[in-house]
Amino acid sequence: MDEFRYVSLAQEVVFGPGCLDRISEAAERYGWQRLMLCTNRSMRADGIAARLESLLGGRLVAVLDGVQPHVQAEQVAQALTLAAKKKVQAVIGLGGGSPIGMAKAAASELAQKHKKSTPSPATADNHSHIAVIAIPTTYAGSEMTPVYGVTYAHESPPRKVTVHNPKITPRLVLYDPELTLDLPPEMTASTGINALAHCIEALYSFTRHPLSTAAALSGIQHITHALLRCYNDGKDLEARSEMLIGAHLAGQSLSSVSMGLHHGICHVLGGTANVPHGFANSIMLPHVIRFNAEAVAQQLLPAASAMSLHTDGLRPVAIAEKTAQRVHKIVHDMKLPQRLREVDVKEEDLPHLAQLGFQNHTVQNNPRPIVNAKQIEDLLREAW
Ligand code: NAD
Secondary structure, three states, X not given: OXXXXXXXXXXXXXXXXXXXXXXXXXXXXXXXXOEEEEOOHHHHHOOHHHHHHXXXXXXXXXXXXXXXXXXXXXXXXXXXXXXXXXXXXXXXXEEOHHHHHHHHHHHHHHHHHHHHXXXXXXXXXXXXXXXXXXXXXXXXXXXXXOEEEEEEOOOOOOEEEEEEOHHHOOXXXXXXXXXXXXXXXXXXXXXHHHHHHHHHHHHHOOOOOHHHHHHHHHHHHHHHHHHHHHHHOXXXXXXXXXXXXXXXXXHHHHHHOOOOHHHHHHHHHHHHHOOOXXXXXXHHHHHHHHHHHHHHHHXXXXXXXXXXXXXXXXXXXXXXXXXXXXHHHHHHHOOOOOOHHHHXXXXXXXXXXXXXXXXXXXXXXXXXXXXXXXXXXXXXXXXX
């Protein structure tokens, strides 16, 4: 790594138990008078959505509380209609990557709509920014990134399209570990592995830089120290706090570097084979580490130390193998699926999924070159 370049994104990040309460002060400070909330039913059931409604009072002018997984295109259209009708200035995503993705999509579409309907270029820019506020309750990391995916489930085949737009990077992120105390063990486990995967792919990304590497390594340390504790006792606030710091660091590393094969193939599995994002991550990560080891074993070395693995006398490729085995064990201990067949992926669909993976531009950013779809098909067969 002799040269590097990265874009830092202007965000206010607040971390701490109970920090959800800071939302009203922040809304006042930023001048947001008309906010929309995107969330899902579990936040309603947990009472967190109601707490937010009470904190914001009359500033909250619209609520979409049935956000579906993977940001569905039809629902983005509904969110846009509601946001435009209520003239919202900022959109809150409360929950996992799906509501945060929906908040980004709604903000982006509304900004586009304003831009199209504003004749004067001088004022167009004023109207082209709708702020996003992210309040994450899983470890997926979307709160730190300028990216969202939209799923077109009714196309044949269904597909997920990624949109990159720095303007939709959440302006304010509230990390309140208390909001994660009710995250069920399976979601804790699977989104935790998603965060771990961000760190691993950041380590060997060809656009890595000193800050992304530092964040990724510290993220791996926190995650491997806290994830199983959170899985075994969801109410352990100390472990939840450490895990959320790990997820923040993972999101920080994810936000400024290109991901590779793992990230790209998980998107294909989610968008086309309907595999929940965290499950796709849990199944694929050990296989991708092995696949990439021959090209990036050197970059993966510090991951093993961050996981406190004993590596004395081992060659880098053997250390990468040990790292893959450790990930496999964590996934196993948390009783997550370890095979694609367990999540209803059909063997006969693997060639097609491999073909889609080969066309995926994130896959093409992998440090070990992907020169044909057969390489991906072989990888998927190992994971099947
Ligand atoms: P999700 O948002 O789909 O949520 C999964 C489930 O967890 C839901 O049923 C939800 O109700 C439940 N849940 C969430 N928080 C809870 C809590 N505190 N208590 C109880 N239940 C809770 O899942 P996810 O894995 O967080 O996000 C996945 C989506 O995010 C995918 O579409 C993925 O592509 C996207 N993503 C995007 C980025 C990005 O940078 N844009 C990063 C990571 C993931």
